[in-house]
Each structure stands twice: as structure tokens, then as C-alpha cells.
Amino acid sequence: MSLSVHDRIELTPKESCNESLPDGPWEFDAAPGYGPGASEADPIPDPVTRPGQLPEEYRSLEEAELQRRIVAARETLGSRLVILGHFYQRDEVVQHADFVGDSFQLANAALTKPDAEHIVFCGVHFMAETADILSSADQQVILPNLAAGCSMADMADEDSVEEAWEDIAEVYGFDPEGAEPDAEGKLPVIPVTYMNSSAALKAFCGRHGGIVCTSSNAATVLEWAFERAHRVLFFPDQHLGRNTARAMGIGLEQMPMWNPREELGGHTAEELHQAKVLLWHGFCSVHRRFTVDQIEKARAEDPEVKVIVHPECPMPVVDAADASGSTDAITKFIAASSPGDTIAVGTEINMVNRLAADYPDRTIYCLDPVICPCSTMYRIHPGYLAWVLEELVAGRVENRISVPAEVADDAKVALDRMLAAKPR
Numbered sequence: 001m002s003l004s005v006h007d008r009i010e011l012t013p014k015e016s017c018n019e020s021l022p023d024g025p026w027e028f029d030a031a032p033g034y035g036p037g038a039s040e041a042d043p044i045p046d047p048v049t050r051p052g053q054l055p056e057e058y059r060s061l062e063e064a065e066l067q068r069r070i071v072a073a074r075e076t077l078g079s080r081l082v083i084l085g086h087f088y089q090r091d092e093v094v095q096h097a098d099f100v101g102d103s104f105q106l107a108n109a110a111l112t113k114p115d116a117e118h119i120v121f122c123g124v125h126f127m128a129e130t131a132d133i134l135s136s137a138d139q140q141v142i143l144p145n146l147a148a149g150c151s152m153a154d155m156a157d158e159d160s161v162e163e164a165w166e167d168i169a170e171v172y173g174f175d176p177e178g179a180e181p182d183a184e185g186k187l188p189v190i191p192v193t194y195m196n197s198s199a200a201l202k203a204f205c206g207r208h209g210g211i212v213c214t215s216s217n218a219a220t221v222l223e224w225a226f227e228r229a230h231r232v233l234f235f236p237d238q239h240l241g242r243n244t245a246r247a248m249g250i251g252l253e254q255m256p257m258w259n260p261r262e263e264l265g266g267h268t269a270e271e272l273h274q275a276k277v278l279l280w281h282g283f284c285s286v287h288r289r290f291t292v293d294q295i296e297k298a299r300a301e302d303p304e305v306k307v308i309v310h311p312e313c314p315m316p317v318v319d320a321a322d323a324s325g326s327t328d329a330i331t332k333f334i335a336a337s338s339p340g341d342t343i344a345v346g347t348e349i350n351m352v353n354r355l356a357a358d359y360p361d362r363t364i365y366c367l368d369p370v371i372c373p374c375s376t377m378y379r380i381h382p383g384y385l386a387w388v389l390e391e392l393v394a395g396r397v398e399n400r401i402s403v404p405a406e407v408a409d410d411a412k413v414a415l416d417r418m419l420a421a422k423p424r
């Protein structure tokens, strides 16, 4: 687990995908969408169920004052508190984190602090849910801004997946409430959800013999699934599913994309019978910005450049890159490079800038020339962090993420299967 705490890094004042990004998340909170970089069509969480509105006071505080108050609250709370910071968080937040990592690393990191009553998760909603599922019952998980969702996770909602499952059950002739293995001992379909999904979908997988995967272990998880089933329904990220399955030798013609807005996902029953992987129509708004043109431009400027991208990028981008891998794999790739190397990275800008600061003897830059952080991660402004910490000092818990027991139990089944799945 590569977890460390870093100093603050300023984003370079280059062109940004939205000029107002440096001003704070306030206007995105009020806007009917997730803001630049995310799918404008995705709904934000219902304001009625978003009680944790930031008091006005915190919006106008100078950054130095916010930082001072965060540090003071941390000191007061001491070992009762653990702060987790995702790689994609801004540095003004990450510098306060006890652990920095990807979503699964952070959920596990929380387990190393069983005495911490409060786990403040500076990430997005599905990550806080997972931490709540994996943490003990007397620990409280807090998401500083409840509007910090993930547009990709929202692309597969529980109702749409349940409807798709019923259609799929009809096509393959099984009971959607519980399929029976055939003479080979295999199920017709197993659902596999990416970690970037709601707890409800992880629970769906737990109930239907399915499993969770991360971008680090997706191939191992697909192998696990194919030992138990003839096919996989993979959601929500089509790109991770496609890139992983193709690397395992599965042809594109065996990976139809399931569009939940179309009958039978947009396919005939015959086509679906040829399928090995049904790919949900979801994507990451940050990683789909990377293009083959960007890679070609980087190589035209420096033929020696090494290119590594995240597997949430579209398949042609992964194909054109020298390597692809999870945030952890990208970190290791750069650690294994040599002083003087130039590395173009296809993942979120905050992480790339942090790697560039960690390895000043190498040239490390983001493939996307436009600065476009994950706009939902960006909603964790230091003002929200200061607020929830000061509320804890005052004995009040704001923005707690608490997964209902019946959902958490099933979701944990799918998470535990992932932990038990080992590479062959």
C-alpha cells in the first residue's frame, strides 16, 4: 500500500476546463448538474435528502484561516479521528490526510485505526459507503460534502440494473431471483460491479452470486467470474470492462454494450447469446477526455516519452499507450522509471501534479492539456473539511454516511468475494 502525506501543490495557471474551478465548489452545489468534467445530464443528489449544507461562514474564510482551523480541530480530536484523502483530491485537502490512496486502499487504511471514532473520507460518496461497510459498527464515516458523488457510479442506478437483470434472465432462461448452475456447474450470468458504484449495487452483486472489482484486480475478478458463469454483466464502467476482457482474449464481438434506455440493451436475443461480457453504458467523465491524438502529440514532441493511462480510458487510448493501470500501478510505473525520463500520464490532474512534485528529477505531465479535475472530488473544499471537523469538536456529527444493515450485509458478501479472489 503506497500511502503518504504530501505538501500542497498549486495547479499551474494554464487553461482550465472552467475558469471558476479555483473559486470553490459553491456554484456547482447550486447548479443542476455535476459541473464541468462530469456528465451534465446526471442528477445531483436530492436537495431534500442533503441536509448537510455548509454554513455561510465557511464560504468566506481566507484559505490560511481554514487551514489553521482544520489543523486545530485535528489536534483537538487526536486519535479519535482519521482523515482519508483520495489521490484525486486537491492538495489543500490531501495535506491533512492521515492516509492518501485509492478508494480500496483507503477503506483498508481505516481498518488500521480501529480506535478512531470518526473516519472523515475526503473522496466521493461510494468510497465513504465502502468505508462504512468495512469499518466497525462504532465508527462513524463522514463525507464532508454530501454532493460529492461520482457521475460514473450514478450511471448505473439500482432500478436500471434490476430491470436489465430481468431482461437478461428472460433471454438466458433463468429465475432473476436466483439462477441455478447448469450441468457444467456454471451460472448463466454473474454480475460484476466496479468499486465505483453504489452500495446498493454491491449488494445486488452479493445477492446474485456476484463480486466487486477494482481497477487493480479486474482481470483476477473476471477470471473468478468465468470459473463460475458463462457470462458477466459488468457495470458501470464500460471501458474498464472492455479493456480488461480484451486483454484476456475476449473478442469485441462478444462484448455488447448494454444501453439501459433501449430494449434488451439495444441488442437482439441472438446477439446476447454470443456474448461473454455485457458492458454497461457507463464511463468516467475525467478519463474519457484522454485521446489518441494527445498521445501522438506527446510522441511527436518527444519520441522518448513514456505514456501510461488509467484503464477507465477508452480502448483506443489504452492501446496507443505504452502501459495502462490503476492509480497504484501508475504510481509504481513512475517509481520504477529513471531520473531524466519523461512520462505523460492519462489520469486525474491532482494525482499527476502530485507525482510530478514527488519526482522532480523526471518530467511528468498530464496528457490532457486542459486542467480538468474530477469535478465531484473537487466538491470537498477545505471549507467543508473545516466545518465537519469543528462540528465533531463540538460533539455534532454532520454528513454521516451510514449504509443500512440489510444493504451493507449483502454488499460485504460481494466485497469479501473480491478479497478472497486470487490471481491464478
Ligand code: SF4
Pocket: 088, 124, 149, 150, 151, 152, 153, 196, 284, 285, 286, 287, 348, 374, 375, 376, 377
Ligand atoms: S474520476 Fe471519474 S470515476 Fe473517479 S470519482 Fe471522478 S467521475 Fe467518478
